[in-house]
Amino acid sequence: MSEIEPQAVEALLDAAFGSDRFGRTAYRIREGMDAVPCLSFAAVEDGALVGTIQCWPVAHRDAQGTATPLVMVGPVAVRPDVQRGGHGRALMDRMLESARTMADGALMMIGDPEYYGRFFGFTADATGAWDLPGPYEKHRLLALAVNGHDLPVAAGLIGPR
Numbered sequence: 001m002s003e004i005e006p007q008a009v010e011a012l013l014d015a016a017f018g019s020d021r022f023g024r025t026a027y028r029i030r031e032g033m034d035a036v037p038c039l040s041f042a043a044v045e046d047g048a049l050v051g052t053i054q055c056w057p058v059a060h061r062d063a064q065g066t067a068t069p070l071v072m073v074g075p076v077a078v079r080p081d082v083q084r085g086g087h088g089r090a091l092m093d094r095m096l097e098s099a100r101t102m103a104d105g106a107l108m109m110i111g112d113p114e115y116y117g118r119f120f121g122f123t124a125d126a127t128g129a130w131d132l133p134g135p136y137e138k139h140r141l142l143a144l145a146v147n148g149h150d151l152p153v154a155a156g157l158i159g160p161r
Contacts, residue, residue, distance in 0.1 A: 039095050058070050063154075071105050
């Protein structure tokens with residue numbers, strides 16, 4: 001895993017999620033933010049980008065305006081022709097290893113609860129009162145406390161920091 005050109009990452013994301021991906025709620029949450037370098041990785045095989053994970057500085061804001069820093073995980077993308085080869089899991093493992101000592105907030109994501117729960121410990125237990133700036137399925141809003149950062153349990157909106 002190593003750094004890679006941003007254009008290559010964007011091309012991979014287009015291949016994995018389609019070029020219409022910018023309208024998704026996840027993009028609204030992290031709008032205007034730069035990815036967190038120490039938690040964002042690329043998987044390279046035979047000199048070619050095959051996977052990427054990016055993490056973003058976001059925040060939970062409660063009704064009183066109190067902001068709790070969080071780190072949004074995703075997208076996790078693997079080139080379609082090499083999916084199911086373990087690249088996504090390796091990227092998640094590498095990110096979590098770094099997050100345990102470097103994350104400046106708990107982790108959150110929109111993802112498959114069965115997959116991200118079983119393999120990585122993410123749950124929707126603390127996210128029931130959270131809201132997002134766009135459509136999403138409540139059971140797919142997941143979180144994981146890391147690096148001594150607790151999850152906010154109060155109602156609040158997730159958005160850019």
